[in-house]
Structure formats: C-alpha cells, structure tokens
Amino acid sequence: xxxxxYSEERYxxxxxxxxxxxxxxxxxxxxxxxxxxxxxxxxxxxxxFYATNELKNKEKIKEIKNLKINFKNIREVYFSEExxxxxxxxxxxxxxxxxxxxxxxxxxxxxLDSVFIEEGIKNRFITFSARIKKQEFENSEGSKIISYIPxxxxxxxxxxxxxxxxxxxxxxxxxxxxxxxxxxxxxxVREEVKELKEVAKKGKRIGLxxxxxxxxxxxxxxxxxxxxxxxxxxxxxxxxxxxxAGESYIKPSNIKIKVGSKLVNVADDPxxxxxxxxxxxxxxVKARRKILVKNGVINxxxxxxxxxxxLGTKSNGSARASSYYVEPIxxxxxxxxLPGEKRFExxxxxxxxxxxxxxxxxxxxxxxxINERYTGGIAYFIKNSKIEEPVIFPVIETTTFNFWxxxxxxxxxxxxxxATCGKGEPMQxxxxxxxGPSILLKNVRxxxx
Amino acid sequence: MEQVDKKxxxxxxxxxxxxxxxxxxxxxxxxxxxxxxxxxxxxxxxxSTNLSLEVFFAKDKKVIFSQIPTQSVEEAKRFCKKLxxxxxxxxxxxxxxxIAENGFEYKKLSNFDKSIDEGEGLEKVEDAIDLARDKxxxxxxxxxxxxxxxxxxSGGTEIDEKSTKYYFSFRFIKKDYFSAHKAVCGAFLRYxxxxxxxxxxxELTNLTNKILKFKSGExxxxxxPLSFSSFVxxxxxxxxxxxxxxxxxxxxxxxxxxxxxxxISVIDDPLLKNGYNSRSxxxxxxxxxxxxxxxxxxxxxxxxxxxYAKKYKTKTTGNAGLTEPAPYNLVVNxxxxxxxxxxIEEIKEGIWVTNNWYTRFNNYTAGDFxxxxxxxxxxxxxxxxxxxxxxxxxSDNLPRMFLNIKLVGKEKEQVRWWDSPLPVxxxxxxIDKVHFTSVE
Numbered sequence: 001x002x003x004x005x006y007s008e009e010r011y012x013x014x015x016x017x018x019x020x021x022x023x024x025x026x027x028x029x030x031x032x033x034x035x036x037x038x039x040x041x042x043x044x045x046x047x048x049f050y051a052t053n054e055l056k057n058k059e060k061i062k063e064i065k066n067l068k069i070n071f072k073n074i075r076e077v078y079f080s081e082e083x084x085x086x087x088x089x090x091x092x093x094x095x096x097x098x099x100x101x102x103x104x105x106x107x108x109x110x111x112l113d114s115v116f117i118e119e120g121i122k123n124r125f126i127t128f129s130a131r132i133k134k135q136e137f138e139n140s141e142g143s144k145i146i147s148y149i150p151x152x153x154x155x156x157x158x159x160x161x162x163x164x165x166x167x168x169x170x171x172x173x174x175x176x177x178x179x180x181x182x183x184x185x186x187x188x189v190r191e192e193v194k195e196l197k198e199v200a201k202k203g204k205r206i207g208l209x210x211x212x213x214x215x216x217x218x219x220x221x222x223x224x225x226x227x228x229x230x231x232x233x234x235x236x237x238x239x240x241x242x243x244x245a246g247e248s249y250i251k252p253s254n255i256k257i258k259v260g261s262k263l264v265n266v267a268d269d270p271x272x273x274x275x276x277x278x279x280x281x282x283x284x285v286k287a288r289r290k291i292l293v294k295n296g297v298i299n300x301x302x303x304x305x306x307x308x309x310x311l312g313t314k315s316n317g318s319a320r321a322s323s324y325y326v327e328p329i330x331x332x333x334x335x336x337x338l339p340g341e342k343r344f345e346x347x348x349x350x351x352x353x354x355x356x357x358x359x360x361x362x363x364x365x366x367x368x369x370i371n372e373r374y375t376g377g378i379a380y381f382i383k384n385s386k387i388e389e390p391v392i393f394p395v396i397e398t399t400t401f402n403f404w405x406x407x408x409x410x411x412x413x414x415x416x417x418x419a420t421c422g423k424g425e426p427m428q429x430x431x432x433x434x435x436g437p438s439i440l441l442k443n444v445r446x447x448x449x
Numbered sequence: 450m451e452q453v454d455k456k457x458x459x460x461x462x463x464x465x466x467x468x469x470x471x472x473x474x475x476x477x478x479x480x481x482x483x484x485x486x487x488x489x490x491x492x493x494x495x496x497s498t499n500l501s502l503e504v505f506f507a508k509d510k511k512v513i514f515s516q517i518p519t520q521s522v523e524e525a526k527r528f529c530k531k532l533x534x535x536x537x538x539x540x541x542x543x544x545x546x547x548i549a550e551n552g553f554e555y556k557k558l559s560n561f562d563k564s565i566d567e568g569e570g571l572e573k574v575e576d577a578i579d580l581a582r583d584k585x586x587x588x589x590x591x592x593x594x595x596x597x598x599x600x601x602x603s604g605g606t607e608i609d610e611k612s613t614k615y616y617f618s619f620r621f622i623k624k625d626y627f628s629a630h631k632a633v634c635g636a637f638l639r640y641x642x643x644x645x646x647x648x649x650x651x652e653l654t655n656l657t658n659k660i661l662k663f664k665s666g667e668x669x670x671x672x673x674p675l676s677f678s679s680f681v682x683x684x685x686x687x688x689x690x691x692x693x694x695x696x697x698x699x700x701x702x703x704x705x706x707x708x709x710x711x712x713i714s715v716i717d718d719p720l721l722k723n724g725y726n727s728r729s730x731x732x733x734x735x736x737x738x739x740x741x742x743x744x745x746x747x748x749x750x751x752x753x754x755x756x757y758a759k760k761y762k763t764k765t766t767g768n769a770g771l772t773e774p775a776p777y778n779l780v781v782n783x784x785x786x787x788x789x790x791x792x793i794e795e796i797k798e799g800i801w802v803t804n805n806w807y808t809r810f811n812n813y814t815a816g817d818f819x820x821x822x823x824x825x826x827x828x829x830x831x832x833x834x835x836x837x838x839x840x841x842x843x844s845d846n847l848p849r850m851f852l853n854i855k856l857v858g859k860e861k862e863q864v865r866w867w868d869s870p871l872p873v874x875x876x877x878x879x880i881d882k883v884h885f886t887s888v889e
Contacts, residue, residue: 053499053500
C-alpha cells in the first residue's frame with residue numbers, strides 16, 4: 001500500500017457568453033468570467049479538499065496542505081500509482097468564441113426562434129451558451145497538464161398545442177467553436193417540429209401490449225447513459241455516491257455480469273471531439289476508450305485513482321470536476337452503443353409490426369439503475385414493415401436486463417447527442433454525449449401514457 | 450474581511466453607475482466546511498471559500514447580467530467597461546420595466562450561528578455513524594456554511610446580511626430495497642440532532658423484512674416530508690411568473706382558483722427563523738415577506754420581481770431573481786393536522802413513500818410527470834405495515850395530485866435534497882388515488 005502524501009492544484013479560468021430568448025424576447029445577455037483553484041491533499045491517507053477564488057491567499061493553501069485531520073471514523077484513502085504526464089492541448093476553433101460578436105450569437109438564437117415561429121409555435125424558450133474553459137493541472141508527482149476547451153450549447157423547450165399538447169426539450173451541443181452551428185441543424189429541428197405537430201394532431205393511443213420496437217439513436221443514447229454508463233461508475237459501486245446518485249446493480253464482488261444480448265457493446269470515449277471531450281482527466285490521467293459492455297457482459301468500469309486502487313488496477317482516466325469549487329469524481333464522457341451493420345430501414349423491415357420511437361421527453365431510472373422508463377415524443381406505428389401513422393406518448397417501462405436482452409439488431413447509423421449529466425453533492429453538472437445507433441427490441445411491453 | 454469585499458463591490462458599482470440607468474451589484478461570500486461519508490467512514494473533508502460578484506444593469510432597456518472576476522480591482526474595472534460596450538449592440542428587452550425604487554424596508558433576520566462560523570459541528574457526524582455500525586452502511590454529507598451577502602442598487606438601497614446554514618443528509622442501507630434516507634437543514638447547529646436523524650432513519654428499515662408483490666393501480670399514498678418536498682417544490686416554483694411565460698408551469702390563468710385540496714396551505718417564508726434559505730432582501734434589494742402561495746387550496750399569488758410586476762400591473766412579491774422570481778423556504782400547513790401515528794393507524798389500504806427521486810415531466814404545462822419512490826416503500830393494510838415494495842413508480846399529474854390531498858400531518862421537518870433543492874418545512878401528506886406502476 002502506498003502511503004505517500006499527495007497534492008494537486010487545478011486552476012480553472014472560465015469565460016462564458018450566454019443568452020436566453022423567451023417567446024421571442026431577449027431576457028438578457030450574460031457575460032461571465034471566473035477563476036479559482038481546487039486543491040486535493042492526501043495527508044497521512046486522509047483526503048482533504050479545498051477550493052477558493054481568492055488566489056492571492058497562498059498562506060491558506062500551505063495551511064491546508066499541512067492540516068491534521070482528527071476524526072474517529074475516518075477512511076484511509078489510497079490512489080493508484082500512475083505515470084506522471086505533461087501535456088498542453090486544445091480544441092481548434094474555426095469560428096472562435098472569443099472573437100464572436102454578441103450580435104452573431106443573437107442571430108443564432110433568433111434563427112432557431114424563426115424556425116419555431118414559422119411553424120406557428122407560440123410558447124418558445126431558448127438558451128444559448130458559449131464557454132471557454134482553461135485549466136492548469138499540476139500534482140506533486142510531476143504531472144502538469146494545460147487544456148483550453150471551447151463548448152457551445154443550445155437548448156429549447158417548445159409547447160405544441162394541437163388536438164393534444166406536446167412539449168419538446170431539445171439539446172444541441174459541441175466541443176468546438178461556433179462553426180458547428182449550421183443551417184442544416186436548424187432544418188433538422190424544423191423537421192422535428194413538423195413531426196411533433198402531426199403527432200399532436202393525429203397521434204393514436206395504444207393499449208398495453210407486447211410488440212417489437214425500433215428506437216432511434218436519441219433513445220438508444222439515453223438508455224446507454226442511464227442503464228450502462230451510470231452503473232459502471234466505480235465510485236457508486238463501492239458506495240461513495242449512496243446518499244446522492246445511488247448505487248448500482250453491479251456489486252464490488254461481482255463485476256462481470258450479463259446485462260443483455262451478445263450484440264450489445266458499449267464504449268465511453270472522451271477522446272472523440274464531441275460535447276464530452278477531454279484528453280486528460282481531472283486527476284491528470286491520460287484518457288482512453290473504455291469498453292464498458294462487451295458482447296452483453298460488463299467488461300470494464302469507469303475508474304478514478306481511488307477506485308482503481310480499490311480494484312488493484314490503474315485508473316482509466318474518468319475523473320471529472322464541473323468547476324474548481326468541487327472535487328473530481330467518476331464521470332462519463334462520450335458514452336455510446338457501438339454500431340452494427342444494418343441500415344435503419346432493415347430494422348424497420350425486420351420489426352414487421354410494432355412501434356418506432358424517435359424522440360423522448362420524460363424518462364427516469366431507480367438508484368440501482370434497474371427500473372427505467374422512457375416516454376416517446378415523436379413515435380409511429382410500424383405496419384407491414386412500413387412506418388405509418390403517429391402514436392401518442394408510448395411508454396417503455398422495464399428493467400435494464402429486459403431492455404438490453406431484447407436487443408435483436410443494431411443499425412449502422414451511430415450519432416451523438418449533447419446532454420448535461422448531474423452527480424455529486426454539491427451537484428456537479430458536466431457536459432457529456434449520449435450516443436448510439438438505432439436498435440430493434442423484440443417483444444417489448446409498451447402502452448400510451 | 451467583509452469590509453474589504455464590500456469596498457470591491459462599491460468600486461464596481463461606481464465604475465458602472467454613470468454609464469447605465471439601472472444597476473445592481475451583489476456580492477456573496479461563502480465559507481464552506483463539510484464531510485462526506487460512506488460505508489460508515491468519513492472519506493473527504495472540505496474547507497472552501499468563494500467570493501462571487503454579480504452585476505445586473507440595463508440601459509435603454511438593454512439588459513446585461515454578469516459574474517465579474519474578483520481577483521483584482523483593475524481587471525474587474527476593465528471587464529465592466531467591456532460589458533457597457535457590449536450592451537450597446539444588444540436589442541431591447543421589450544418587456545423590461547426597470548428595477549425596484551422602493552420597498553426597501555427590512556425585517557431583522559438573525560439566522561447567524563456563531564458556532565457554525567467558528568468551525569464547530571462536523572463532529573456531529575461521528576455519533577450518527579456510530580449508530581449505524583454493525584447494523585448496515587451509513588452514507589451522506591454534513592455541510593456547514595457561513596454566508597455574507599451585500600447588495601447595492603441604483604434604485605436607492607444598500608444592504609448586507611450574514612447567515613449560517615447546515616445541511617445533513619444521512620442514508621442508511623441494510624441491504625438492497627431496505628434503505629432509508631433523511632436530509633435535514635436549517636441555520637442553527639442546536640437544531641441539528643444528528644443522532645435522532647440517524648436513529649429515525651435506521652428505524653425505518655426495521656419496520657418490515659418482507660418484500661411484497663405489487664399490482665399497478667391507484668392507491669392512497671402517504672408521503673414523508675422528504676418525498677412531499679419534491680412535489681411541493683415543483684408546485685410552488687410553477688407559481689413563478691417566469692415559469693408560466695416560459696412554458697414550465699401548469700398554473701397560468703389559475704390565480705384565485707382552487708388548485709389544491711382545501712386541506713393544504715403552502716407559504717413562502719423568506720424570514721423563517723432557522724430557515725435554510727432565509728433572506729431579508731431579494732436580488733433587487735426589496736425587503737422580503739411571508740406570503741401564501743396556496744391558502745386552503747386556492748392559488749393566492751404568482752411570484753414577481755419589480756419588472757414582471759409592472760408588466761402585469763401588480764406589486765413585486767419580493768421574490769427577485771432578476772431573470773426568474775423564485776420562492777425561498779416553503780412551509781406546508783394543514784387545515785386539520787393529525788399526528789403521523791394516528792394517520793397510519795387509520796389507513797385502510799395505502800402506500801407509505803419515504804423518499805423519491807428522478808421527477809421528470811412529460812409536459813410541464815399539463816403537469817404530467819413520473820417519479821421513482823426510493824428507499825423504504827411500505828404497503829399498509831388496515832393500519833398495519835404488511836411489507837415493503839420494490840421497483841414501483843408514480844406516474845401521475847401534479848395538479849390532480851394536489852386536488853386529491855386528503856390530509857396533512859402535524860410533526861414537521863425542514864428538509865431539502867436532490868429532488869427538492871428548495872428547503873421545505875413539511876409534515877407527512879396523504880393523497881388519494883395516486884397512480885403507481887410496477888415494472889414487469
């Protein structure tokens with residue numbers, strides 16, 4: 001057991017421009033800049049966290065590093081041995097956030113708003129945020145990592161009132177400059193609104209049945225995130241998140257459990273330049289792809305240095321902190337189901353009769369990550385291998401094991417969707433992507449809300 | 450120390466004062482100490498401080514919000530000048546009607562506990578953990594904070610306040626599906642009885658050792674304060690005029706209408722003694738006041754700041770949020786409050802929910818949502834606990850549930866947690882015909 005003292009300092013400077021548009025009115029423009037440092041110290045194997053934005057107070061930092069902790073019920077914390085790293089990396093922006101005129105940002109949200117106006121949507125709420133995070137990480141083992149990461153995020157909540165009322169919350173986000181906000185994205189949103197209007201006008205209710213279901217990438221992505229990504233976070237498996245985000249169906253004594261059919265393979269890869277991107281985690285460990293599920297069986301967990309030590313292995317670079325003011329904990333990044341070889345149309349063909357769900361609104365899962373529910377927004381009947389009339393609010397309420405065991409085919413249309421993932425206390429919201437291709441589930445219990 | 454910070458805020462105010470018409474500078478300093486524990490051991494000790502300086506200004510109806518860097522006065526001044534330049538190119542906020550110019554009378558609030566400020570309290574966790582040892586696994590956090598707030602406004606006010614907070618979250622797991630959770634909060638350490646919290650939490654897991662099969666359907670449900678806090682937080686937040694305009698509320702157009710059963714009243718009390726979120730002034734410096742959101746089932750007010758109040762030709766409720774008016778501390782009162790033991794005795798058939806999480810709306814304007822009961826869920830028949838349930842979900846409509854409230858308990862707790870970030874002082878609440886579903 002290693003018992004050497006350890007310390008790290010994580011200086012974060014973030015700059016943010018954001019705007020909120022409510023029913024066409026600019027609520028205000030937000031421009032913020034903050035700097036601060038988050039420090040962790042392992043002194044006599046006791047973990048101390050200190051954060052401040054009073055950066056001149058070097059004496060306080062020294063004091064924290066020498067603090068003696070005297071609790072009776074204290075845990076000894078050990079970190080896995082890791083190679084020290086030196087790196088300086090950034091994401092290249094074609095259209096830099098720093099140089100973007102506020103007017104251009106307003107044009108972006110106005111352009112999205114005009115899509116909704118043209119489609120006759122009265123109730124519209126849009127947020128836009130462009131953020132630069134500059135971080136300097138240094139630890140007592142010689143690691144020094146500097147990163148400069150831009151992120152853009154657009155979200156919207158719209159209310160469609162036809163025969164029925166339907167709401168849609170949408171997220172668009174990238175790890176990039178503003179170049180990835182393109183007219184094509186907004187045309188996709190327009191198509192989505194048109195479909196939602198049809199569902200609100202003509203959507204039919206379905207009674208409880210068992211049938212075949214084709215899920216789009218958006219649905220696959222949220223299911224992967226909730227029922228595979230979260231349960232493979234090693235800190236919750238060891239109980240560290242029990243009073244917050246809960247635990248897991250995976251137990252420390254039994255990791256290699258079967259969750260689904262042999263077709264199911266899930267990865268988490270922070271190196272992909274999507275919303276959850278990073279190359280080194282917030283403990284200075286080099287990021288890599290993790291295969292969380294291989295052929296339907298749990299293969300690897302998301303680890304930081306503390307949980308890696310507990311498992312007698314190396315960290316796989318999964319520690320993240322949402323700001324300088326909170327400790328790094330085990331998190332996902334870009335988490336997705338690996339694609340298959342079929343085309344989407346072949347999945348529909350194979351389903352023959354059933355339901356296709358394209359978007360969702362309401363979802364949740366229990367704290368062991370077993371009992372989950374997804375309620376469709378845009379959804380259709382599949383009849384004789386063709387997508388037919390809309391279905392209103394189809395609900396899938398099942399267990400993780402039933403869900404992933406019913407996967408009978410996987411398409412090749414992998415795509416990613418930005419999302420914000422919450423964990424910890426104080427709550428830490430971090431940018432992630434949920435991803436995957438379309439999938440075919442056989443014999444699923446489904447009904448209309 | 451506060452004098453130095455105040456001076457900083459005043460320099461920022463002076464830098465912007467002549468450049469803009471409406472200006473509010475507010476400073477918050479937080480000193481935080483805390484411990485996180487799991488599996489009966491403290492795993493992290495936290496000592497942090499943070500200074501936050503926020504600026505709101507408007508000129509010709511062009512509105513800017515900002516968080517200003519606090520490391521140097523010169524940098525802050527440069528940043529402010531940049532903000533003024535940026536504001537010039539913004540479009541007008543058509544429905545902006547200014548900040549408060551009166552309402553600056555303040556009630557004295559003394560929610561400051563010297564013992565928290567001076568570093569006492571964290572040791573209370575040790576006794577709670579000791580009670581759990583040999584019985585199961587205890588996890589949670591104890592967080593203690595001293596907050597200093599200062600606000601200066603071109604509307605004509607300058608005010609500051611110091612307060613303290615505690616938050617203790619204790620979850621006890623005997624085994625899967627036999628767990629319980631309490632999360633209490635307040636301002637004075639003397640009100641935190643960590644051992645009592647731990648004992649009550651552990652005791653809940655001992656009330657049965659049987660898991661029952663469950664059939665989906667409508668049941669009478671009794672919600673513990675932690676569980677009901679999630680519902681009442683969502684309900685009271687929907688009274689914000691911002692939420693109504695933005696499509697996050699089912700309360701639009703329902704002022705002075707019956708939105709809940711006459712058995713329940715919900716008060717927003719920013720001046721609550723020992724309130725976790727108590728404040729004597731809002732984000733534009735208006736003196737806060739206690740108000741009924743729901744009185745005997747009737748929706749009595751929406752929540753306004755000055756600009757929204759002018760838009761709707763009414764008065765501010767002292768709930769700014771410059772963007773989004775919001776409640777502070779919610780207090781749930783009943784018309785015919787009954788003791789919890791008596792309520793349980795009288796349940797013919799029902800489900801006692803001790804906690805829930807992951808409340809997600811399918812449609813905010815309709816109030817359709819689902820949520821997951823978590824920790825002990827008891828099935829009660831003829832006043833007796835027959836066993837525990839697992840893997841159940843509530844799928845219902847929040848306005849319908851509030852209209853179906855049948856009874857409100859007597860013994861109250863101040864709670865907050867993930868599913869209810871707002872502090873809520875609530876007893877148990879009983880609701881008829883709650884729709885439960887069970888996973889196959």
